[in-house]
Amino acid sequence: MPLGHWVLRSSCLEAGRWSDDIRLAVNLSPVQLRDRNLVKSVVAALEVSGLPANRLELEITETALISSTELSIGMLHQLREMGVEIAMDDFGTGYSSINYLRRFPFDKIKIDRSFVSGSDRDEESSAIVRMIASLGMTLGVKTTAEGVETEDEMKSVRRAGCTEMQGYLLSRPVPAGEIGQILGNHSTIMATR
Structure with missing residues (x-):
């Protein structure tokens, strides 16, 4: 968990130095997706870096979603409401990808x-x-x-x-x-x- 928080924070700090039209994509691990403090961690990373939420994209694999709970889906909705984009990574390699597209409104599909x-x-x-x-x-x-x-x-x-x-x-x-x-x-x- 600490490594995931560090990666998110460090990446946001770096992206905060980039041009305003460049977005940052960060992969979330299955462990992070189950962390009750995920939304707080994202908010803290955005605040400390000054990176607007609409410049952050969080990538989630189907494997991470399979092991997630309704709490995880709820946190993803909260993040989307803040303006953070959510992408399904490695689409097509799992068993239920299309079902997850119905279950959660992703902003991006990564082939x-x-x-x-x-x-x-x-x-x-x-x-x-x-x-x-x-x-x-x-x-x-x-x-x-x-x-x-x-x-x-x-x-x-x-x-x-x-x-x-x-x-x-x-x-x-x-x-x-x-x-x-x-x-x-x-x-x-x-x-x-």
């Missing part, structure tokens, strides 16, 4: 890299990405393609209707001090594509 990888060459993967992007569009939520590593995969997930992407094509993990420079470079690169 697992196992479907994105090779989607430019494999018709089955491409069809799954299109289906999930279409589902997101119908539900009025953003869709992020995870694991985009090539230009062709980027083109494929864009054609499929994904609204966002992440992966090594955009950037490998970097130290926090380099993020500002990376973001500036990507704004220029993405504007030309």
Whole structure:
């Protein structure tokens, strides 16, 4: 639990230094999702960092939701009411993902890299990405393609209707001090594509 609180707080402090149009996504562990103090922890991290709630996105895997309770779902609703976005991470890798989309109104669906990888060459993967992007569009939520590593995969997930992407094509993990420079470079690169 202390590590989860530290990651959230440290990440918010770092993101508070970024441009106002850049959002921060933080993964929540199943343990954090069961913590009765989750909302207080998020509020404290936002307050100390000065980061507006609408610039924070919390990512939750289906595995975390399976082990959660109604209390957890209630806390997620409280966070959404504050303006924090909630994303379902690794969509499609569990057994009940669609049921969770009905149970909780997510702001974003993150399509697992196992479907994105090779989607430019494999018709089955491409069809799954299109289906999930279409589902997101119908539900009025953003869709992020995870694991985009090539230009062709980027083109494929864009054609499929994904609204966002992440992966090594955009950037490998970097130290926090380099993020500002990376973001500036990507704004220029993405504007030309």
